[in-house]
Amino acid sequence: MSKEKPSIPKGTRDFGPAVVARRNYIFGVIRRTFEKYGYLPLETPAMEQLSVLTGKYGDEGDQLIFKILNSGDFLAKTKSEDIEQGHKHLTRKISEKALRYDLTVPFARFVVMNRNEITFPFKRYQIQPVWRADRPQKGRYREFYQCDADVVGTNSLLCEAEIVQMIDGALTDLGLTDFTIKINHRGVLAGIAEAIGEKGREGDICVAIDKLDKIGRDGVRKELLERGITEAAVGKLEPLYDLNGTNEEKLAQLQTILGATAEGERGLNDLHQVWQYLQGLQSRALMAENPSGEPRLMLDVTLARGLSYYTGCIFEVKVNNVSMGSISGGGRYDNLTGMFGLPGVSGVGFSFGVDRIYDVLEELQLFPESSQQSTTALIVQFDKASEMYALPVLQQLRDAGISAELYPEPAKLKKQMGYADQKNIPYVILIGSEEMASGKLKLRDMKQGEQQDLTVADIISKLMQ
Amino acid sequence: MSKEKPSIPKGTRDFGPAVVARRNYIFGVIRRTFEKYGYLPLETPAMEQLSVLTGKYGDEGDQLIFKILNSGDFLAKTKSEDIEQGHKHLTRKISEKALRYDLTVPFARFVVMNRNEITFPFKRYQIQPVWRADRPQKGRYREFYQCDADVVGTNSLLCEAEIVQMIDGALTDLGLTDFTIKINHRGVLAGIAEAIGEKGREGDICVAIDKLDKIGRDGVRKELLERGITEAAVGKLEPLYDLNGTNEEKLAQLQTILGATAEGERGLNDLHQVWQYLQGLQSRALMAENPSGEPRLMLDVTLARGLSYYTGCIFEVKVNNVSMGSISGGGRYDNLTGMFGLPGVSGVGFSFGVDRIYDVLEELQLFPESSQQSTTALIVQFDKASEMYALPVLQQLRDAGISAELYPEPAKLKKQMGYADQKNIPYVILIGSEEMASGKLKLRDMKQGEQQDLTVADIISKLMQ
Numbered sequence: 001m002s003k004e005k006p007s008i009p010k011g012t013r014d015f016g017p018a019v020v021a022r023r024n025y026i027f028g029v030i031r032r033t034f035e036k037y038g039y040l041p042l043e044t045p046a047m048e049q050l051s052v053l054t055g056k057y058g059d060e061g062d063q064l065i066f067k068i069l070n071s072g073d074f075l076a077k078t079k080s081e082d083i084e085q086g087h088k089h090l091t092r093k094i095s096e097k098a099l100r101y102d103l104t105v106p107f108a109r110f111v112v113m114n115r116n117e118i119t120f121p122f123k124r125y126q127i128q129p130v131w132r133a134d135r136p137q138k139g140r141y142r143e144f145y146q147c148d149a150d151v152v153g154t155n156s157l158l159c160e161a162e163i164v165q166m167i168d169g170a171l172t173d174l175g176l177t178d179f180t181i182k183i184n185h186r187g188v189l190a191g192i193a194e195a196i197g198e199k200g201r202e203g204d205i206c207v208a209i210d211k212l213d214k215i216g217r218d219g220v221r222k223e224l225l226e227r228g229i230t231e232a233a234v235g236k237l238e239p240l241y242d243l244n245g246t247n248e249e250k251l252a253q254l255q256t257i258l259g260a261t262a263e264g265e266r267g268l269n270d271l272h273q274v275w276q277y278l279q280g281l282q283s284r285a286l287m288a289e290n291p292s293g294e295p296r297l298m299l300d301v302t303l304a305r306g307l308s309y310y311t312g313c314i315f316e317v318k319v320n321n322v323s324m325g326s327i328s329g330g331g332r333y334d335n336l337t338g339m340f341g342l343p344g345v346s347g348v349g350f351s352f353g354v355d356r357i358y359d360v361l362e363e364l365q366l367f368p369e370s371s372q373q374s375t376t377a378l379i380v381q382f383d384k385a386s387e388m389y390a391l392p393v394l395q396q397l398r399d400a401g402i403s404a405e406l407y408p409e410p411a412k413l414k415k416q417m418g419y420a421d422q423k424n425i426p427y428v429i430l431i432g433s434e435e436m437a438s439g440k441l442k443l444r445d446m447k448q449g450e451q452q453d454l455t456v457a458d459i460i461s462k463l464m465q
Numbered sequence: 466m467s468k469e470k471p472s473i474p475k476g477t478r479d480f481g482p483a484v485v486a487r488r489n490y491i492f493g494v495i496r497r498t499f500e501k502y503g504y505l506p507l508e509t510p511a512m513e514q515l516s517v518l519t520g521k522y523g524d525e526g527d528q529l530i531f532k533i534l535n536s537g538d539f540l541a542k543t544k545s546e547d548i549e550q551g552h553k554h555l556t557r558k559i560s561e562k563a564l565r566y567d568l569t570v571p572f573a574r575f576v577v578m579n580r581n582e583i584t585f586p587f588k589r590y591q592i593q594p595v596w597r598a599d600r601p602q603k604g605r606y607r608e609f610y611q612c613d614a615d616v617v618g619t620n621s622l623l624c625e626a627e628i629v630q631m632i633d634g635a636l637t638d639l640g641l642t643d644f645t646i647k648i649n650h651r652g653v654l655a656g657i658a659e660a661i662g663e664k665g666r667e668g669d670i671c672v673a674i675d676k677l678d679k680i681g682r683d684g685v686r687k688e689l690l691e692r693g694i695t696e697a698a699v700g701k702l703e704p705l706y707d708l709n710g711t712n713e714e715k716l717a718q719l720q721t722i723l724g725a726t727a728e729g730e731r732g733l734n735d736l737h738q739v740w741q742y743l744q745g746l747q748s749r750a751l752m753a754e755n756p757s758g759e760p761r762l763m764l765d766v767t768l769a770r771g772l773s774y775y776t777g778c779i780f781e782v783k784v785n786n787v788s789m790g791s792i793s794g795g796g797r798y799d800n801l802t803g804m805f806g807l808p809g810v811s812g813v814g815f816s817f818g819v820d821r822i823y824d825v826l827e828e829l830q831l832f833p834e835s836s837q838q839s840t841t842a843l844i845v846q847f848d849k850a851s852e853m854y855a856l857p858v859l860q861q862l863r864d865a866g867i868s869a870e871l872y873p874e875p876a877k878l879k880k881q882m883g884y885a886d887q888k889n890i891p892y893v894i895l896i897g898s899e900e901m902a903s904g905k906l907k908l909r910d911m912k913q914g915e916q917q918d919l920t921v922a923d924i925i926s927k928l929m930q
Contacts, residue, residue, distance in 0.1 A: 006574045006805045009512050009562050014575055017505030017589065024506070036863050038840040038870035040482030040888070041489070045608050046511060046564075046594065047474050047531075066512075067534040069560055071598035075552040083548050087540045095534055097474050099511075109471045110479055119887035121873060124482065129511065133536035143510050156873030158852075169863075280856030340471045375503040387623075391745030398501050398634075405503035408586060408621030422584035423505070 011134070011142030017374065018424070023145075023358060025371035026174065027127055030147050030352055033170040034125040037162055039149045042124040044106040046131075050098045056105045056339060064133045066142075067095040099131040103148045104336070104349070111152060112340040120153030120345075139355065150349030152336070157270055159348045160313045160332065161277030164297060167317055167328055167350070168285035174357065175366040178290050178320045179327075184303040185271055185313050186331075188254065191264020192301065195257055196236040198229055205229065205237070206304035217241065240301050247275070247299045254301070270312060271299065290320060309333045315350055319360050327356045376463055377427040378420045379406045380413065386431045393429070393441070393456050400460045420446060427463060476599070476607030482839065483889070488610075488823060490836035491639065492592055495612050495817055498635040499590040502627055504614045507589040509571040511596075515563045521570045521804060529598045531607075532560040564596040568613045569801070569814070576617055577805040585618030585810075604820065615814030617801070622735055624813045625778045625797065626742030629762060632782055632793055633750035635817065640831040643755050643785045644792075649768040650736055650778050651796075653719065656729020657766065660722055661701040663694055670694065670702070671769035682706065705766050712740070712764045719766070735777060736764065755785060774798045780815055784825050792821045841928055842892040843885045844871045845878065851896045858894070858906070858921050865925045885911060892928060 008014060015023065031041075053065055074094040082093050100106050103126045111118060127147045136142055149166065151159050167181055186202070193202040204227040208220050215223070217238065224234050240257075243250050251268060258264025278286040278297070288296040305314045312332030319327055330350025337345045361367050377397060379390045390406050397404040405425075407416045420428050430442040440453040443462070454462065473479060480488065496506075518530055539559040547558050565571050568591045576583060592612045599605055614631065616624050632646055651667070658667040669692040673685050680688070682703065689699050705722075708715050716733060723729025743751040743762070753761040770779045777797030784792060795815025802810045826832050842862060844855045855871050862869040870890075872881045885893050895907040905918040908927070919927065 006517050006577055007514060008510055008574075008578075009514060012510035012512055014510070014578075015508040016579070017507060020506040020508050035839075036866070036868045038843075038868060038888075040839050041485040042482060043480040043485055045473055045477035045479070046596070047477055047608065049472060049474060052471050063536070066536065068564075069532040069534050069556065071529070071531065073552045075548070075555065080545075080548070083540070083545070087538045090540065091534065099533075109473075112471055113473075113479075114481070119884055121884075123870075131511070143512065151873075154873045158871065158873045165860075277856065280853055281860045282857055374505050375500075378503075388745055391742065392747055395630075395746045401501070403501045403503060405588075406623065408616075408619045408623045419584055419586075423503075 009142065011136030011140075013141065013143070018372065021374070022361075022367050022371050023354065025367065026354055026357055026361070027145075027147070029173045030170050030354075031125070031127065033166050033173065034149050036169070037123075037149075037166055039123040039125040039151070042107065042110065042126050043128060044100065044103075044110060044126070046099055046129075047097045048100050048106060048109070050092075050096055052109050052340075053098050053101055053105060057101060061101065065101050066099040066131045066133055067091055068097040068099070070094055070096055100128075101132060102130050103128060103146045103351070104150075105339075107148070107150060108336045109340060111345065112337050112342045115342060118153075121151050121156075121159075122153055123149070123151040125149040139359070141355065145354045146351055147354055148349055148351040150347055152345050152347030155346050157273045157313075158277050160270075160274045161281060161283070163315060163330060163348065163350050164274070164278060164285050165281060165283060167315070168283070168288075168296065170352065171317070171319075171328075172284070174361060175368075176319060176360070176364075178292075179296065180290065180294065180318050180320060181285055181297045182300040182303045182316045182318065183271070183274070183297060183313060184300055185267035186311050187263045187265075187267025187270065188258065188301060189267075189304060191254075191258035191261040191267055192237065192240060194261040194263065196233040198233045201227075201229060203308070207306060209237075209241075209302050210304040210306050212241065212302050243301055247295060247297070250299045250301075251275075267312075274313065292320065305329060305331060309336060311335075312348065322360050322363060324356055324360055326353070327360065328352045372424060373426060374423050375403045375405050375425045377402060377404045377429055377459075378416070378423075378425045379404065379429045379431065380416045381407045381410050382413075382432060383410050385433075385436070386410075389431055389436050390429075393431070396456055397460060397463070400464060402460065402463050429459065474607065476601030476605075478606065478608070483837065486839070487826075487832050487836050488819065490832065491819055491822055491826070492610075492612070494638045495635050495819075496590070496592065498631050498638065499614050501634070502588075502614075502631055504588040504590040504616070507572065507575065507591050508593060509565065509568075509575060509591070511564055511594075512562045513565050513571060513574070515557075515561055517574050517805075518563050518566055518570060522566060526566065530566050531564040531596045531598055532556055533562040533564070535559055535561055565593075566597060567595050568593060568611045568816075569615075570804075572613070572615060573801045574805060576810065577802050577807045580807060583618075586616050586621075586624075587618055588614070588616040590614040604824070606820065610819045612817040612819055613814055614816070615812055617810050617812030620811050622738045622778075623742050625735075625739045626746060626748070628780060628795060628813065628815050629739070629743060629750050630746060630748060632780070632815070633748070633753075633761065636782070636784075636793075637749070639822065639826060640833075641784060641825070641829075643757075644761065645755065645759065645783050645785060646750055646762045647765040647768045647781045647783065648736070648739070648762060648778060649765055650732035651776050652728045652730075652732025652735065653723065653766060654732075654769060656719075656723035656726040656732055657702065657705060659726040659728065661698040663698045666694060668773070672771060674702075674706075674767050675769040675771050677706065677767050708766055712760060712762070715764045715766075716740075732777075739778065757785065770794060770796060774801060776800070777813070787825050787828060789821055789825055791818070792825065793817045837889060838891060839888050840868045840870050840890045842867060842869045842894055842924075843881070843888075843890045844869065844894045844896065845881045846872045846875050847878075847897060848875050850898070850901070851875075854896055854901050855894075858896070861921055862925060862928070865929060867925065867928050894924065 078093045082090055129143050129145050131143050190202040193205050208223040212220050285297045310331035311334040314331035316326045317328035332348040334346045381387050394406050426446050428444040435441045442451050443454050443459050444451045543558045547555055594608050594610050596608050655667045658670050673688040677685050750762045768781055775796035776799040779796035781791045782793035797813040799811045846852050859871045891911050893909040900906045907916055908919050908924050909916045
């Protein structure tokens with residue numbers, strides 16, 4: 001057995017009790033939101049067939065998939081030629097499974113495998129970890145959770161409106177008050193490409209303007225030119241970055257610019273209908289203004305989102321006045337299951353970035369006290385007599401549903417109080433000879449520093465409040 | 466992109482919504498039980514350094530660890546000699562990480578890494594999947610969840626008594642009424658070895674009698690003799706299989722047989738003290754009788770549990786009258802963190818087998834209705850007018866915390882009702898022209914098949930009950 005100092009793989013994390021409790025608080029809010037809108041949980045295995053994952057994330061993505069070595073003698077079927085042909089070739093010979101890279105491909109795989117049992121429209125959410133062999137850096141991990149919700153098997157734009165509602169609902173429940181839900185449509189982007197004389201080039205345009213926040217207008221211009229977009233087209237494109245006014249005004253301006261293009265019209269019609277649904281739902285996101293005076297839901301024609309499979313509305317969410325990238329995003333795709341031979345299943349989905357939400361809530365001090373607390377009461381142990389006296393008390397507390405502990409040894413009082421402190425236990429019960437005689441136990445409120453002498457029944461009713 | 470029929474790795478499972486809901490019900494009961502006793506959640510990464518896992522589970526276990534191929538050019542540092550030396554040698558060159566095989570070793574690793582920050586006694590629970598490259602068979606998977614609770618840093622036998630309480634509490638909360646919590650002590654087993662003239666041979670004796678349930682008395686005799694235990698010793702051992710009477714009577718008989726051995730005395734003293742704690746806690750497990758008339762908590766000197774690291778009390782739980790192996794087990798270990806260079810940290814822990822508990826609850830039909838239900842209400846969509854009318858109703862339901870859906874398309878009524886049926890939605894709301902005119906909507910109870918005309922406010926108060 002090794003006696004080296006143990007460590008964990010880089011880019012991975014242990015989550016101690018306090019962090020798990022806060023993460024579970026976030027997961028709980030997100031889960032309840034998904035369920036309130038009729039989304040039900042799905043869980044898929046951590047390991048997928050390598051063939052299911054390969055080719056879905058581009059060449060770069062394929063390199064970042066963690067592959068699992070075949071068990072047993074994985075070399076049994078290899079020859080020396082296989083090894084000479086390098087690691088990419090050998091991988092296919094010695095590895096058949098891999099860790100999931102996202103939740104979208106396993107979801108598509110599940111839908112295709114179970115297409116005959118599933119009732120469509122199928123609304124599922126999935127909250128599970130994914131693994132990527134990315135270079136670890138601040139805020140980027142090799143193991144992290146994704147929280148996805150998708151509905152497949154319907155074209156209804158009600159789903160898009162409900163995604164806006166879920167984002168607004170979950171973030172509001174988490175206590176956030178200043179965030180922007182950006183919305184755009186791939187049809188609008190295609191219409192823009194056509195309107196500026198670069199029909200069919202919306203892919204290149206998307207990749208470039210997706211970086212507007214990071215590399216600025218000049219950077220985007222440079223990239224667009226490199227990608228072969230003409231100077232004239234870039235010149236026509238740039239004024240759109242500054243499109244302003246209310247959402248309705250923006251839509252009207254876009255109608256003038258793109259209305260004549262088929263894709264642009266499709267995009268604008270969809271957006272109009274999403275707006276109509278949101279009005280019917282009396283959407284707070286539609287009506288609310290952020291402290292800056294801007295609408296919470298904002299049409300942003302520079303929103304592109306890199307993923308190539310989006311075909312309709314796209315979303316992205318930013319918390320304002322916090323230095324943090326988007327905490328949620330998604331969009332409609334028309335052919336996700338096509339990769340597994342089942343074409344024509346339209347869907348729309350989005351996800352929350354839990355690690356980023358965690359950091360935002362911590363920065364803004366929005367974690368509620370209830371998410372920080374553990375055991376409700378600790379009974380201090382002085383000696384054998386107090387221990388024996390404490391046992392039925394302990395049981396009564398737990399029977400009442402109160403989480404409680406008896407310190408398991410007659411350690412020094414300071415040590416026991418330190419334990420309560422470290423564990424953030426709000427109440428300590430002290431049972432000395434006087435308390436045993438009177439039947440009134442000392443209940444110490446650790447936060448207020450106050451003590452009261454109370455019967456067990458009174459302690460229970462106080463702690464159950 | 467591959468168009469083959471996708472599949473999942475053998476021994477792994479997808480969990481659809483209905484199964485996830487039931488599994489979450491079980492996890493919820495177990496989690497609340499752990500927390501009521503002051504255990505707090507820990508989560509460790511799926512991937513551990515291979516060096517952390519290797520050598521902890523025996524040679525056979527090492528073979529069953531899933532290894533992860535190093536990312537990038539994993540062959541860069543290998544030479545042809547490395548490949549000629551076979552797969553075991555090569556594994557060390559091309560794989561540094563592996564999937565966790567259980568939750569115990571990662572816990573020990575966590576305690577050692579964080580020994581300076583942890584307040585002892587440290588009570589943690591952990592509910593996470595583990596992976597084993599075992600041959601898949603009925604009830605045995607390559608990915609499955611473990612639910613462990615351990616406390617380290619105290620010798621107090623109160624912890625053992627509380628484990629009995631937690632097992633009894635969780636299983637009772639799950640609706641089980643006929644189960645046996647078997648308890649024994651490694652000291653008793655060592656005392657028996659000494660008393661039958663085979664001092665120090667308790668390891669061999671444990672491995673053999675651990676199989677009593679599976680291979681019977683003759684099988685165990687054969688194995689004991691093969692392992693070099695004398696005929697005379699086996700002859701003295703066998704009557705102990707039939708030790709009967711109440712737990713107190715068994716303890717008294719054992720006192721006579723083992724009392725003179727140091728280990729036997731240690732074991733019996735510990736068991737006496739556990740009993741004393743349970744009496745103080747007014748333990749139902751101690752007082753309850755199963756339908757057969759046997760005590761729920763049962764001293765069983767043939768309980769051995771294979772794991773070599775146990776040193777004190779050991780536990781195992783069996784549901785009676787169901788063909789299923791043990792659903793929970795555990796024990797005290799004196800040196801778990803010793804494997805990582807931190808000796809002298811005593812601990813005790815146990816775990817629940819969720820897959821087995823799931824099968825038992827299903828067989829006994831003990832899943833409550835609340836664990837089977839999804840969305841509370843579906844609003845049927847007839848046409849654009851009913852859709853628009855439904856939107857604010859939908860929002861009011863959700864604002865009241867009721868999970869609700871509007872079918873996203875004006876599909877045939879039969880299809881929409883089928884959707885509600887498949888999804889196990891208990892209430893359907895129908896809004897036709899009459900309902901829109903009167904403001905009283907039709908609420909259909911899908912189970913009873915009854916319909917009522919109610920205002921939105923009345924529907925909400927009915928569904929919130």
